[in-house]
Amino acid sequence: MASTLGGNEGNEIAFFDLETAVPTEPGQSFAILEFGAILVCPRKLVELYSYSTLVRPTDLSLISTLSKRRSGITRDGVLTAPTFSEIADQVYNILHGRIWAGHNIKRFDCVRIRDAFTEIGHSPPEPKAIIDSLSLLSQKFGKRAGDMKMASLANYFELGDQAHRSLEDVRMNLEVVKHCATVLFLESSVPDILTEMSWFSPRRSPRTRSNEKSLSNGVKESSASSSSSSSKTDLSLSSVDATAEENHPIVSLLTECSENDTSCCEIDPSDITTLISKLHIGTPQTDAADDAQTVTRQQDESTPDAKGEMFLRVNEVSVSSIKACLIPFYRGSLRMKLFHNDDHLQLYGDTLKVRFGISRKFLDHEGRPRLNIVVDLPPDLCKILDEANDVAHNLSVDSGTTSGWRLTVMRKEGFAKYPTARLQISSESNGDECVYGTEVYQKEEPLKTIQKLVFSSDEFEELESALLPGTLVDAYFSLEPYDYQKMAGIRLAAKKLVIHMKK
Numbered sequence: 341m342a343s344t345l346g347g348n349e350g351n352e353i354a355f356f357d358l359e360t361a362v363p364t365e366p367g368q369s370f371a372i373l374e375f376g377a378i379l380v381c382p383r384k385l386v387e388l389y390s391y392s393t394l395v396r397p398t399d400l401s402l403i404s405t406l407s408k409r410r411s412g413i414t415r416d417g418v419l420t421a422p423t424f425s426e427i428a429d430q431v432y433n434i435l436h437g438r439i440w441a442g443h444n445i446k447r448f449d450c451v452r453i454r455d456a457f458t459e460i461g462h463s464p465p466e467p468k469a470i471i472d473s474l475s476l477l478s479q480k481f482g483k484r485a486g487d488m489k490m491a492s493l494a495n496y497f498e499l500g501d502q503a504h505r506s507l508e509d510v511r512m513n514l515e516v517v518k519h520c521a522t523v524l525f526l527e528s529s530v531p532d533i534l535t536e537m538s539w540f541s542p543r544r545s546p547r548t549r550s551n552e553k554s555l556s557n558g559v560k561e562s563s564a565s566s567s568s569s570s571s572k573t574d575l576s577l578s579s580v581d582a583t584a585e586e587n588h589p590i591v592s593l594l595t596e597c598s599e600n601d602t603s604c605c606e607i608d609p610s611d612i613t614t615l616i617s618k619l620h621i622g623t624p625q626t627d628a629a630d631d632a633q634t635v636t637r638q639q640d641e642s643t644p645d646a647k648g649e650m651f652l653r654v655n656e657v658s659v660s661s662i663k664a665c666l667i668p669f670y671r672g673s674l675r676m677k678l679f680h681n682d683d684h685l686q687l688y689g690d691t692l693k694v695r696f697g698i699s700r701k702f703l704d705h706e707g708r709p710r711l712n713i714v715v716d717l718p719p720d721l722c723k724i725l726d727e728a729n730d731v732a733h734n735l736s737v738d739s740g741t742t743s744g745w746r747l748t749v750m751r752k753e754g755f756a757k758y759p760t761a762r763l764q765i766s767s768e769s770n771g772d773e774c775v776y777g778t779e780v781y782q783k784e785e786p787l788k789t790i791q792k793l794v795f796s797s798d799e800f801e802e803l804e805s806a807l808l809p810g811t812l813v814d815a816y817f818s819l820e821p822y823d824y825q826k827m828a829g830i831r832l833a834a835k836k837l838v839i840h841m842k843k
Contacts, residue, residue, distance in 0.1 A: 353440075356378075362790075378507070378510050387511070390507060403418055473516065651688040678819045699711065725761060781837070793806070817833055
């Protein structure tokens with residue numbers, strides 16, 4: 341397939357996005373429901389060309405329960421759409437030989453595109469380079485917008501709600517990148533003033549970066565070696581201020597060029613095009629290892645429509661790669677975060693048995709029940725949580741905290757062979773109404789159809805009846821260290837629960 345888009349030399353940036361149907365049975369793959377792309381001039385950041393279409397999957401069972409998504413994609417609309425084989429030439433012409441850009445495309449969209457071409461027996465398009473705005477903005481802009489989902493970034497810049505339609509989302513993606521780049525340029529112009537209140541590093545503290553120079557394979561030293569060679573961490577404001585300018589994301593962005601590239605020293609902060617050309621962009625060659633690992637990984641998402649978070653299955657975790665880091669948080673304070681290699685440690689545990697159902701024992705600051713469930717832990721998951729507990733506790737001790745430590749895995753006396761853990765169900769305010777932040781789904785056996793359940797926080801009785809002792813759940817959760825009111829530990833925050841229901 342040769343490119344037929346005229347008037348170009350493949351220098352445009354192809355921002356693209358997919359809307360997909362999530363597999364509901366073992367062995368099924370993701371089905372593309374919509375493809376959307378824009379070609380952008382890298383010098384002026386203006387849109388030169390756009391294309392979008394719904395796509396009819398070959399396996400129609402994937403859309404059997406598709407009524408109407410929040411995006412407006414309907415089953416009837418998909419049924420009358422062309423198949424991927426019918427649009428493959430156009431998709432190839434748009435993508436092949438160009439720079440690919442998108443949000444979390446390295447782990448999701450790139451994989452789905454290559455799978456789709458392989459399924460129809462065609463060679464997939466190849467990128468000249470890949471710009472993944474999720475990893476790029478995580479490294480350069482920091483998490484000042486909260487999580488790094490596109491909807492959160494758009495809301496931070498007041499760009500409106502995410503449509504969850506491919507063409508609208510890629511245009512929003514471009515606007516988010518423009519806004520982030522502009523903020524970083526402004527901060528670089530007067531760093532002593534603008535960066536004092538706005539720097540939120542997404543990855544590592546200065547202490548962590550300096551420690552890692554002496555470590556191999558990115559694995560944290562054991563507590564014995566680290567405690568004998570390092571002093572306790574100073575959590576005061578001054579410890580961050582001393583290195584803030586040196587480690588600010590915009591400084592690292594400007595100094596990431598080659599030592600022989602003297603043009604880095606001559607960048608005009610007002611020249612957006614020049615600075616964007618200095619951004620570190622992953623190439624297909626340097627990203628080969630990541631892509632190979634991604635292709636073999638079962639992709640699990642926080643929601644069927646979201647692509648901002650990835651969860652590791654138990655067999656994908658190497659306990660030696662779990663590490664705890666102190667990262668700058670707010671106005672000079674530090675907070676602890678757990679990583680697996682360089683990714684935030686988030687886990688997927690399937691068919692976990694509920695030992696104790698919904699508990700309302702604890703209240704939040706507004707007096708609402710802080711809901712949680714207790715689940716039995718299989719040995720492999722237990723081993724991972726024990727290791728995370730140990731590295732977090734060691735770092736907590738090294739940092740000089742006097743808080744007591746609450747173990748992540750609970751082992752009752754006389755029931756040591758039956759370890760459990762508490763999964764927290766979050767809630768969030770939506771105006772006057774409070775809804776659950778944890779997404780809850782119901783999977784009916786044996787059909788394995790999945791349906792989202794919606795509750796308000798006042799309807800916890802309904803959620804309580806769905807999570808009775810003995811119920812099996814698939815849990816997607818993050819490990820969030822805390823230190824509050826003289827108690828510290830790791831909070832297992834459930835992002836998504838899939839409840840197994842038998843007919």
